[in-house]
Amino acid sequence: xxxxxxxxxxxxxxxxxVGVAGYMLTQEKDQFxxxxxxxxxxxxxxxxxxxxxxxxxxxxxxVGAKPRLLNIWASWCVPCIAEAPQLEALQAQGVEIxxxxxxxxxxxxxxxxxxxxxxxxxxxxDDISEVQLAIGSSGVPETFVIDAAxxxxxxxxxxxxxxxxxxxxxxxEKAQ
Amino acid sequence: MIAEIGLAALWLAAALAVLxxxxxxxxxxxxxxxxxxPLAIYARPAAVVQAVLAVLAFxxxxxxxxxxxxSLKLVASNSHSMKPMIxxxxxxxxNHEGSMLLWVGVLALSxxxxxxxxxxxxxxxxxxxxxxxxxxxxxxxxxxxxxxxPFERLPIPATEGVGLNPLLQDIGLAIHPPTLYxxxxxxxxxxxxxxGALLTRExxxxxxxxxxxxxLGAWVLLTFGITAGSYWAYYELGWGGWWFWDxxxxxxxMPWLAATALMHSVAVxxxxxxxxxxxxxLGVLAFSMSMLGTFLVRSGVLTSVHAFAVDPERGAxxxxxxxxxxxxxxxxxxxxxxxxxxxxxxxxxxxxxxxxFNNVMLSAILAIVLLGTLYPLVTEAFDVRVSVGPPYFNxxxxxxxxxxxxxxxxxxxxxxxxxxxxxxxxxxxxxxxxLVAVIALVSFFGQFPLLPLLGLGLAAALAVAAMxxxxxxxxxxxxxxxxxxxxxxxxxxxSLFGMACxxxxxxxxxxxxxxxxxxxxxxxxxxxxxxxxxxxxxxxxIEARIAVSRNGAExxxxxxxxxxxWSPSQATSESALLTRxxxxxxxxxxNQAEDGRWQLRVWWKPFVTFIWYGGLLIALGGVLAIAGRxxxxxxxxxxxxxxxxxxxxxxxxxPASVPAE
Numbered sequence: 001x002x003x004x005x006x007x008x009x010x011x012x013x014x015x016x017x018v019g020v021a022g023y024m025l026t027q028e029k030d031q032f033x034x035x036x037x038x039x040x041x042x043x044x045x046x047x048x049x050x051x052x053x054x055x056x057x058x059x060x061x062x063v064g065a066k067p068r069l070l071n072i073w074a075s076w077c078v079p080c081i082a083e084a085p086q087l088e089a090l091q092a093q094g095v096e097i098x099x100x101x102x103x104x105x106x107x108x109x110x111x112x113x114x115x116x117x118x119x120x121x122x123x124x125x126d127d128i129s130e131v132q133l134a135i136g137s138s139g140v141p142e143t144f145v146i147d148a149a150x151x152x153x154x155x156x157x158x159x160x161x162x163x164x165x166x167x168x169x170x171x172x173e174k175a176q
Numbered sequence: 177m178i179a180e181i182g183l184a185a186l187w188l189a190a191a192l193a194v195l196x197x198x199x200x201x202x203x204x205x206x207x208x209x210x211x212x213x214p215l216a217i218y219a220r221p222a223a224v225v226q227a228v229l230a231v232l233a234f235x236x237x238x239x240x241x242x243x244x245x246x247s248l249k250l251v252a253s254n255s256h257s258m259k260p261m262i263x264x265x266x267x268x269x270x271n272h273e274g275s276m277l278l279w280v281g282v283l284a285l286s287x288x289x290x291x292x293x294x295x296x297x298x299x300x301x302x303x304x305x306x307x308x309x310x311x312x313x314x315x316x317x318x319x320x321x322x323x324x325x326p327f328e329r330l331p332i333p334a335t336e337g338v339g340l341n342p343l344l345q346d347i348g349l350a351i352h353p354p355t356l357y358x359x360x361x362x363x364x365x366x367x368x369x370x371x372g373a374l375l376t377r378e379x380x381x382x383x384x385x386x387x388x389x390x391x392l393g394a395w396v397l398l399t400f401g402i403t404a405g406s407y408w409a410y411y412e413l414g415w416g417g418w419w420f421w422d423x424x425x426x427x428x429x430m431p432w433l434a435a436t437a438l439m440h441s442v443a444v445x446x447x448x449x450x451x452x453x454x455x456x457x458l459g460v461l462a463f464s465m466s467m468l469g470t471f472l473v474r475s476g477v478l479t480s481v482h483a484f485a486v487d488p489e490r491g492a493x494x495x496x497x498x499x500x501x502x503x504x505x506x507x508x509x510x511x512x513x514x515x516x517x518x519x520x521x522x523x524x525x526x527x528x529x530x531x532x533f534n535n536v537m538l539s540a541i542l543a544i545v546l547l548g549t550l551y552p553l554v555t556e557a558f559d560v561r562v563s564v565g566p567p568y569f570n571x572x573x574x575x576x577x578x579x580x581x582x583x584x585x586x587x588x589x590x591x592x593x594x595x596x597x598x599x600x601x602x603x604x605x606x607x608x609x610x611l612v613a614v615i616a617l618v619s620f621f622g623q624f625p626l627l628p629l630l631g632l633g634l635a636a637a638l639a640v641a642a643m644x645x646x647x648x649x650x651x652x653x654x655x656x657x658x659x660x661x662x663x664x665x666x667x668x669x670x671s672l673f674g675m676a677c678x679x680x681x682x683x684x685x686x687x688x689x690x691x692x693x694x695x696x697x698x699x700x701x702x703x704x705x706x707x708x709x710x711x712x713x714x715x716x717x718i719e720a721r722i723a724v725s726r727n728g729a730e731x732x733x734x735x736x737x738x739x740x741x742w743s744p745s746q747a748t749s750e751s752a753l754l755t756r757x758x759x760x761x762x763x764x765x766x767n768q769a770e771d772g773r774w775q776l777r778v779w780w781k782p783f784v785t786f787i788w789y790g791g792l793l794i795a796l797g798g799v800l801a802i803a804g805r806x807x808x809x810x811x812x813x814x815x816x817x818x819x820x821x822x823x824x825x826x827x828x829x830x831p832a833s834v835p836a837e
Contacts, residue, residue, distance in 0.1 A: 007513050010457070011506035014464070017550065018499040020557045021471070025491050076565035078422060103567055110686050111415060114766045114775055115749075139555075140563055 037136035042070075042150045045131045047124025050101035051109040057098050057124030063150045067175035069095055069168070070144040071120070072132055074102045075112035077140040083159035084116035090165060091119040095172060099123040102132055102140055143168065147175040179248055179327040182236030186277075186327075189229035189284060190317035196222035196287075196310030203303020204375065216299070219306040220291040226313070227288025234268075234281040237326055241268040247333035250274065250326050256337040266350040272474065272490070273326035275353060279470075280316045282354075282361040286390075287313060290365055297386050298378060305372030312364055315497045323493050352408055356401035356428055360466035362394025363431060366438065370459030371505060374512050379452045384445035387459070389802055391442050394462075395435040396798035402428050403791030414749040414764045416779045418678065418787055421569045426549045427469030430542055434462035437538040440531050448592055450519040450528055454535070460509060464502040465542070471498055472549070523594040530587030537580035544572045574627055581634045584668070585641030588661065603644050611637040624680040631676030638669035656804030664797025671790025677759075677783035688773040698780040700761060701725045705733075707765070707774055715739045717750070720765040720774065724754055736765045760784050 046058035062068055071087065073080040091097055099120040101109050109123065126132055135144065135152065145154035145168065154171040156164065199218035240248050241264050244257045254271040255264055269275045287309045294302065320326065366387055373383045405428060410418040419425065438458040444451045471494045522528040548564045585607050589600045597604070615633035618624065642665035646654060683698045694703045703723040710719045717739040723731035736752035754761035759782035766775030 004510075004514050007510040008506075010460075011503065011510055014499070014502055014506055018495060018503070020554055021495055022492070024553060024557055025495065074563075074565070076567065077563040078565075079563050107684055107686065111777070114686070114777065115414070 037152050038155055040152055042146060042152060043131070043134040045124075045134065047100065047126055047131060050099070050104055050123040050125035051106050051113065053110070053113075054118075054120060055122045057100060057122050059150060061098055061122060062146045063148070065148055066096070067145060067147045067153070067172050069097045069172070070135075070146050071097055071099045072102060072137050072140055072142040072144075073099055074104050074140045075108040076104070077102075079159035080112075080141045081116055083141055083161075084119070086160040086162065086165050087119035088117050090160075090168060093165075093169060095169070096121050100126050100131055102126050102129055145171045145175050178236050178240050178245065179329060182233045182240075183325070183327040185229040185233040185236070186317065186321060189226045189233065189280075190314060190321060192222045192226040192229065193284075193310045193314040193317055195219075196226065197307050197314060200303040200305070200307025200310060203300050203307070216303050219303055219310070223284075223291035223306055223309065224288045226310075227284045230281045230284035234277050237274060237277055238265060238268050240327075241265060241274075244337065246335070246337060247329055249328045249330050252330060252334035252337050254337065259337075262347070262350065266347075269353055269357075273320070273324045275357070276316070276320055276324055277326050278354060279357050279361065280313065280320060282358050283309075283313050283316060283364055286361055286365050287368075290368075290390075294386060296382060297372075298376070301372045301376045301378045301383065303372075304375045305368045308371040308375075309365065309368040312368065312501060315500065319490075319493050319497065323490055352401055352404045355397050355404065359394045359397035359401055359435075360431060360469070362390050362397060363435060363462045363466050365390045366394065366459050367463035367501075367505070370456045371508065374456050374508060374516070377512075377515065379445075379456060379516050381446050381449050384442050384455065387455075388439075388442050388446055389805060391435060391439050391462075392798055392802050392805070395432070395439050396795050396802070398428070398432045398435055399791060399795040399798060402432055403788050403795065406791070407788050411751050411753060411762075412748075414751045416684075416751075416762050416764070416777070416781075418675075418784070421548070421564075421566055423549050424469075424473050426545050427472050430545055430549075431462055431465040431469060433538050433542040433545070434458060434465045437535045437542075438462050441535055444528050444531055445519070448520055448522070448528060450522055451532070452516050452519045453513045454532075456509065456513065456516070458535075460502065460505045461542075464498070464505075465546075467494070467498045467502065471495055520593075522592070525590065525597050526594050527587060527590040527592050530583050530590055533583050534580050534587065537576045537583070540576040541573050541580075544576065545569065548572070570627060574630075578630060578634065581638055581668075581672070584665065585638050588645045588665070589641075603641075603647075606644075607637045607641045610640050618680075628676040628679035631672050632680065635669045635673035635676055638672065639666060642666040642669055656807060657801045658804075660797045660799070660801030660804060662797070663800060664794045667790045667793025667795075667797055669790070670786050670793055671788075674783050674786030674788070674790060678781050678787065681782045682784075683780045685776075685778045687776055687778075688769050688771075689776045690771075690773045693773075695776065695778065697761075697778045699726050700778075700780060701728070701731075702763070702776070702778050703731070704774060704776060707768075710737070712739075718765065718768075720763075720776075722752070722763055722776075724761055724763075726756075734761070734763050736763045738765055738767075755785060758782060 042059050042062055044059050046060075047056050049056040062070070069090065073083075087097060097119050099122070101123055104125065104127075106125075109125075113120075124131070137144075137155075139157070141159055143156040143160060144152050145156075147153050153175045154168075156168065160168065196219050199216055199222060202213045203216035203219065205213050205216075237250075240251055241255055242261070244251060244255055244264060246252045246257075250271065250273050254274075255267045259267070267274075269278045287306070290309070291306055297305070369383065369387045369390065373379045373387075405425070406418050409420065409425070410416075413420075438455065438461075441451045441455045441458055445455045471491065474490055474494055548569050551564050586600070586604060589603050591599075611633045614636040615629055618629060618632050642662055645658065645662060685695055685697045685702075687695050689695060689704045691704055691706055694701055696702070701724070703725070705721040705723055707718055707720045710717050717737040719735050719737045722734045722736065724734055725731035732754055734752035734754055737750040739748050739750055749764050749766070752763045754763075759780060762779040762781060764777045766777065768774050
C-alpha cells in the first residue's frame, strides 16, 4: 500500500542523517582531495577590485619572482572567519596572499576586513563565480598555491587550521 | 558538600526516571474497562519527586558558581573570582555541562508539572506519556552523569578560574539560553503527549486540548528567545546585522518553525477534530528539531561563530539519543499512524484549508533551513567543504514565505469546514489594494531590492488584515484567545516591516576619521570628539566619544568601545546605539590607522527596532492565547465543581432519592 510506505519516509530521512552525521563524527576534519586542475596554468582572468582600498586581481598578478597563495573566500562565509587568523599568520611569514571574493558586496568585504584583519595584497570580485569555477574550486573557502610561473601547484579545501599553516608554507617552499 | 548533594540528587532523579518509565509502561497493560494496573500508580509521584531533585541539583550548581567554588572543575574552567556577581550566576549555564543540567532541570520540572496537574487525559494515555517523558529524561541524565558531570571535583583546587568567553559576558546571556531551553523542553512534553496518544490510540480533540498549552508555552518562549538572541547578536557582534543564518541561529529557528506549524495544527485538532496524523508528525518533528539543534551546537560538526563546548564524544552521545528517540518515534509513527483514522474532512476554501496551506509552507521553509544548515555537513561527508549563506536562504525562504503571508492575511477571515471566497471579497480586495498601493508608492520614490519592497507591501497588507477579524464584532465580547491571535499576526506585520525597512533604507558609512572630524550619515552629523582608554573589572578598552546631531539639533554623546578582555584574552567591539522612534543609529569603532585616524562604521537603520518589537508582540499574543485558554479552563473546572457540589447538596437533602430508572 503506497500510503503506508509514505509513513516510513521520515524514518528513512532520519536514518540517512544519523548515518552521515555519525560517519562525520568519526572522521578527521582535515582531508585533502587532489584536484584535476593541479599542475595546470591559471586560466586568464581580470577581476575588478572587491573593495575600494585594495586593487583587483588578474592572472598577471600571479606571475613573477615567487609563489603566492590564491584564497577563495567571501564575507558571508563562516569558515572564512575561522581561517582569518591563519591567513594573517601566513602573511606575517611574508607570503603574498591574493584573495578572490565570491558573490560579495564591497561594504561587506570592508566590514569583514575591518573586523577580522586584512591579510590580502589584492582582492578581486568574482560576482558570478567565473574564476572560481575555472580553477576547479567548488566552495568557499579554498586556498591554492600558485608558483612563480602562474601554475596551480596545490589545493587546500576548507578553512586553514593552525596545523595547516606549516603545511602550506612547506608547499610554497616546494613551489619555489 | 554542595557538589555532593547536587550529584546525589542527580543520581536519585535518574533512578526515579527509570521508575517513572517502567511504572508508566505498566499503564499500557491495563485493558479497556479494567481498573488501573496497580504497578502504574508510581509514575505520577516519581515524576514530581524527580522534578524536585533535578531542580535541587541545578540550585546546588548555581550556589557553587555564586561562591566561586574553585575545587569544582566546571567553576574553575568557566568562572573567575573577579567576575561581577551577575555574570558568575549566568556563567552557570554559559558552558556545556551547566546548560545541559539546566535543560534536564527544566525537563524534569515540566514532567513534574504535567504529572501533578493534568487530570483530563485517560490514565492509560497519561501513563504512556509519563513513560515516554521518563525515557527521554533518562537519556539526558545518562548523558550528564556519564559524559558531562557538572559536579566533577579537581584533585587540587585551582587558585583562580580561567574566566568566561567575553562575548558571553552580557546580560543577553542571562535570558537568551534559558528561555530557548525552556521552549525546547516544552516541546519535549508535546512530544511525550503525542507519543502517549499515538501508543494508546487516543489522538482526539481532548488530547489536543491537553497538548495545546504546552505547545503555546513552548512557542512563546522560543519566540521570545529568538527575538532576544537576534537582538543580542545585533548589538554584541558589532556587524550591524540582525540575522546571519548561522547554524546555531538556524538551530533555534527550526524548532520555532515546527512549533508554529504544530500550534496551528493542534488548534485545528482541538476545534475541528481534523489533521490528526499531521499533528502527531509535527509533535515529533518539533522535538527532533530541538534535539538536532542541540546536536549541531554541541558536537562541533559545523563551523559556527557560536561554536563552544565542541567535543566529538558528546556529539556521538547526543546523536545516539537523537537516533533512539526520534528513530523510535518515527518507527511507532510509521506503524501506528496508518491506524489513526483520518478525522473530519473539510474543503480547501475553509479556515482549516488555509491553516493546512500555511502549515505546508512553514514546513517547506523548515526544510529549506534544514537543508541549508545540513548541506555543508553532507557535502563534507563526500569531501567537499562549503558554506551556505544568505544568498541561498533569503530567496529560497521567501519563495514560501510570500504565499504564506498572503494566505495568513485571509485565513482568519474564513469560516471553519467550508466557506465561499466570495463572502469575504471586500476584505480580500482591501488587502490586495493595500499591498499594491504600498508597493507602487515605495517604488515611485526610489529603486529598492525586490524582497524588501515585497516585504513592505506585505507588512502593510498584513497589518490591515490582522485587524479584520475584529470587524463587525463587539470588541468587549471578543474572546481573549482571539485577541492573542490578532496581536500575534499584527506582530508578524510589525516585524516584517522592520526587516523590510532595514533591508531597503539602511544608510551606511565606513570612514577613517581624525578626532574632531565629522561625517554625514542620512540626517545625522557624526562627530568624533575624542578617543580615550578606559578599564572595566576584567577588560581594558579604547572608548570613542562621538557626538551625533540630527538636522543640527542638540547632539547626543555615544561611546562605542573596542574592548580587550584579559581572561581569556579576546577582543570584542561594543557597539553604541542611539534609539529613536523611527530607527536606530549604530556606531562601531575600529582600528587606528597609521596616520592617527580612527575607523568608524556608522549605520542609520530606519525602523530596525520594529523587528524586535514585532517579536515581542508575537510572544505577547501567545501569552494572551494561553491566558484566554486558562481562563476558560478555570471557568470550566469551577462549573464542574459547582455542579458536583449542587448534586451533593441535593443528595444530602433527599437521601432516599434514587436516580430515575
